Amino acid sequence: MKLGALDISTVKLGTNQVQAVYQGGNLVWQNAPVATAATGVGQTSFTANWNAYTGAVVYLLDVSVSSDFSTFVYENQQVNAPTTSYVVIGLNPNTTYYYRVRASTEALTDADYQAVLDYATTQGYTLPSASQQLLQNQLVVDLKDGGIWSKLDTFAVFATDGDSDFALIDWKRLTDYTAINSPTFTADEGFTGNGTSSYISTNFNASTSGVNYTLDDASRYFYLRGNSNSNTLESSSEDATSNQNSVQNTMRAVSTTRNCRINSGLLLAVAYNYMTTSLEMKSLHRTSSTDITAFRNTDGTSNTMTSQGIPNANQIILRGGVFYNTAQVSMYAMGASLIAENTDFVNAFDTYLTSI
Amino acid sequence: MIVLHPNTEQYNALNGYRYKSSELLFVKDGSDRWIVGTQVLNDPNFAEIHDALNKLERIEYTPFPPEPEE
Numbered sequence: 001m002k003l004g005a006l007d008i009s010t011v012k013l014g015t016n017q018v019q020a021v022y023q024g025g026n027l028v029w030q031n032a033p034v035a036t037a038a039t040g041v042g043q044t045s046f047t048a049n050w051n052a053y054t055g056a057v058v059y060l061l062d063v064s065v066s067s068d069f070s071t072f073v074y075e076n077q078q079v080n081a082p083t084t085s086y087v088v089i090g091l092n093p094n095t096t097y098y099y100r101v102r103a104s105t106e107a108l109t110d111a112d113y114q115a116v117l118d119y120a121t122t123q124g125y126t127l128p129s130a131s132q133q134l135l136q137n138q139l140v141v142d143l144k145d146g147g148i149w150s151k152l153d154t155f156a157v158f159a160t161d162g163d164s165d166f167a168l169i170d171w172k173r174l175t176d177y178t179a180i181n182s183p184t185f186t187a188d189e190g191f192t193g194n195g196t197s198s199y200i201s202t203n204f205n206a207s208t209s210g211v212n213y214t215l216d217d218a219s220r221y222f223y224l225r226g227n228s229n230s231n232t233l234e235s236s237s238e239d240a241t242s243n244q245n246s247v248q249n250t251m252r253a254v255s256t257t258r259n260c261r262i263n264s265g266l267l268l269a270v271a272y273n274y275m276t277t278s279l280e281m282k283s284l285h286r287t288s289s290t291d292i293t294a295f296r297n298t299d300g301t302s303n304t305m306t307s308q309g310i311p312n313a314n315q316i317i318l319r320g321g322v323f324y325n326t327a328q329v330s331m332y333a334m335g336a337s338l339i340a341e342n343t344d345f346v347n348a349f350d351t352y353l354t355s356i
Numbered sequence: 357m358i359v360l361h362p363n364t365e366q367y368n369a370l371n372g373y374r375y376k377s378s379e380l381l382f383v384k385d386g387s388d389r390w391i392v393g394t395q396v397l398n399d400p401n402f403a404e405i406h407d408a409l410n411k412l413e414r415i416e417y418t419p420f421p422p423e424p425e426e
Binding site for chain 2: 180184195321
């Protein structure tokens with residue numbers, strides 16, 4: 001995304017006196033679309049205007065009551081080029097408003113992220129804020145640039161200021177995860193289990209629906225935000241009797257666990273001090289019939305664990321058999337092994353999390 | 357910890373209720389009783405069945421023995 005610079009105009013409503021203040025000397029970016037004087041000033045509205053910027057595909061308009069734009073009335077309101085004006089409505093009389101404009105020479109929204117927004121709109125879900133949509137779009141762009149997006153089968157971002165239904169969208173499959181028994185949703189953080197009955201079903205069965213996730217080339221990602229008990233974090237089992245000693249996909253949140261399995265019924269040969277730290281991206285990768293790597297963020301440990309099969313069940317989060325976790329999870333993903341791409345994945349999601 | 361426990365009639369009426377991305381599925385506790393956490397009372401997607409959920413018996417949750425460490 002390439003954004004041009006900004007300029008600022010002010011308008012005071014209710015007086016019909018318009019001020020347009022050029023502040024080009026303070027611009028950080030060059031070749032800005034210059035905001036010009038507002039027109040059509042009424043009691044509760046005005047028309048923001050700006051000069052065209054050569055090559056612009058879309059303009060972003062901010063409106064604020066503060067000259068430093070520390071708060072927003074409108075934020076990143078998109079106006080498609082070649083239009084160079086926008087009617088700002090719903091304002092208060094006798095109030096000074098400031099507006100600024102940026103230009104983008106590229107389409108703002110990645111097609112796959114736009115598909116997520118379109119799906120959510122169709123379902124009647126509450127979309128994230130405009131500013132967070134830009135960050136989520138950038139996340140998709142970063143995952144594509146890092147060669148990650150195309151290797152994922154399922155991907156959900158629970159940390160959002162959209163509603164809980166938006167948080168459960170599978171961005172890869174354009175369908176929904178299911179929140180079973182109301183894990184608590186916290187905006188911009190994710191879902192927290194209650195330790196007794198709540199969990200999330202991905203509705204993704206890698207055995208029947210996996211494309212990138214295969215027997216000997218597979219990965220699973222879980223962003224642990226905090227408050228995990230010692231129970232299983234995610235698994236392929238709602239069955240109380242099959243949680244152990246069968247072909248499983250599991251991650252477990254205990255310091256000495258060997259119960260991290262990927263397409264295997266066998267336990268890891270060596271225990272990991274792996275799962276207790278929160279605010280951390282945990283992932284398991286299988287790169288062959290014998291080789292696996294467990295990552296805490298970008299810190300990987302390799303080991304051997306023979307593949308036996310892909311569990312034929314929907315992968316579930318915050319539950320393993322009769323055991324329920326109290327952790328908070330901010331993201332989940334499954335796909336092909338991402339050993340080489342792991343650092344980019346961790347960095348891209350960390351950038352997103354720290355920006356929202 | 358207090359959880360919600362349905363009788364047979366309530367179980368049949370409520371189990372499997374879905375709205376948008378939320379679903380209600382009673383699970384067993386350590387005493388082999390169907391239960392669900394009280395968080396369902398605050399789920400906006402369960403607004404339609406809120407009154408029925410609020411009529412479920414409140415009982416003390418029986419935990420399972422700790423998950424074995426392997």
